[in-house]
Amino acid sequence: MVDGTRCRVIHDDGTPCTRLTHNALSICQPCYKWSWRRGGTDPNGRPPARGQKGEADFLAALTAANASLLEERYLGYKVPHRVRCIEGHLSRPTPGRVQQGKNICSSCGGKPTAEQAWLDFQNIVHQAGGVVLEVNWLGSQKPHLIVCRKGHEVLVRPAHVAYGTKRRKRGICVTCAGRDPKAAEAHFDRALADRGAKRIEPEWLGSQTPHRVICVKGHDCMVWPAVLRSGQNICMKCSGRDPEVLADTFFARLDDLGVKLHERRYLGAITPHPAICRKGHACAPRPSDISRGRGACGACKGRIWDAIYVVHDPTRGIVKPGITSGDPRPRLSDHERAGFNRLVCVYTGLADRAAFELERKILVTLDAAGIKPVQGFEYFPDDALPIILDLIRNHSHI
Incomplete structure (x- = not known):
């Protein structure tokens, strides 16, 4: 019999041993109630029932931690008990969680009551x-x-x-520490004056909101007070980060390279701009690449993206689509050394940028289908393989 499921006391007062079902066990009702009210052994010298053992373990844990129980009696292993630890903190641990190794004092454990x-x-x-x-x-x-x-x-x-x-190690008062709105506004105005700038915003909008400012050279700009504290330049035009300045620089560099844009409109630093290079190749340079000296035309650099492949790692259950230029064997060898030793398919000699556009379509379709990469941006679980092969085989350039 499991402890607490049989009679442990000879009821001299004639109390009948009525049975009840508790947690699918048949228990003596008088003994069950008695076991939660007393400590130590029963009158027959037998081990304590489950309720008594839980109480003894909980009190032993409190003694080992030099904590004091503030409750008048034991309330049960699922009931929080008021306890004061050795540091004087008040807490309400549950005996069951203490038995699992949880902290007795929530304040000492990092989460006070x-x-x-x-x-x-x-x-x-x-x-x-x-x-x-x-x-x-x-x-x-x-x-x-x-x-x-x-x-x-x-x-x-x-x-x-x-x-x-x-x-x-900072104080409790935001005014004394200069962190209240009035102090922040005064600090912002002083920082602007030190840089020869002036705030033209009529009201203080907060440290996380941009304010209209005129820099020392007379440029209109928007400045975040929180950014100003970090020491950054307040004017994008003076620092060369203004979109108009970046656009002029981008267009001037393309003119030097002999590249003609389909539409002379600035779309952003990382957005491809459709164009024709000096040798007549269709290309789409990005301003960020041009500023780094990477060139405008992939065909002129040998990066024509005319091959697409799919490799599979059976051990980890990962499939990877990829593109390359020219002979795909060097790229496939790199993947084989990484564990992708199964070549699912490979197509070469595609039209200009066809492989690049097909790869973008595969990634967008998988994202819409709710299939997320398991590694990086192009490594997917085996569930993605049918979708990838279907897109490749139905592409117009394959």
Whole structure:
């Protein structure tokens, strides 16, 4: 018989041994109730029932941790118990979770109870010379009204105060630390004046909102106060990051290379711009590549993307589509050394950029089907193989 499922006491008072079913077990009802109310062994000297053993283990864990039980009696292994640890923190551990190895004190374990968090917050403010004006605990993420030692009435979040006090060694008052809106606005104006700039925004919009500013050279720009604190240049035109400046630089470089755009319109730094190179090849240079000196035409560089292949790693169950230029054997050898030793298919001699466009179509289709890469951008599970092969075989250039 399992402990706690049979009678353990000779009922001298004549109490009948009525049976009940608990957790699919037949238990003596008087013994079951008795086992949760007393400690030690029963009058016959037998081991304690399950309830008594849980109580003994819980009390032993509290003794080992030098913690004190504040409850008048044991409430059960699933019921939280009020406990005060050796550091004086209040917590409500559950005996069952303590038996699983969880912390007895939530404050020492990093997550204090509401009562302890309220006491810790009041203690931090008192040690800093301030006074908490709130009467009740509102939560660790709710602003609480306090008065600092200099008389500033400010709203602070207890979680921010606890984190800043322990890790960043900063005070509790945002006004004294220069982090309130008025102090942030004054700091922003001073930083602009040091750079010869001037704010033309009539109102303070916050540290995370851009403000209209005129730089030292008279350029209109938008400046984030939070970015200004990091020391970055405030004017995109002066730093060469303005879209109009980038567009002019891009167009001038293409003119030097003899590349003619289909439409002389700037689409963004990383967007391909359809064009014709000096030798008549269709290409689509990106401004970011041009600025890095990578050239405008892939055909002139030998990167014509005229081959597409699919390789498979049977061991890991990964399939990879890929494209290359010219002879695909060197690229396939690299994949074979990486474990992709099964060649599913390979097609060469495709039209200009046909393989590139087909690969983009495969990736977009798999994403729409909810098949996500298991590694990088082009490594997919085996479920993607039928879709990949269907797109390749039905392509007009295959």
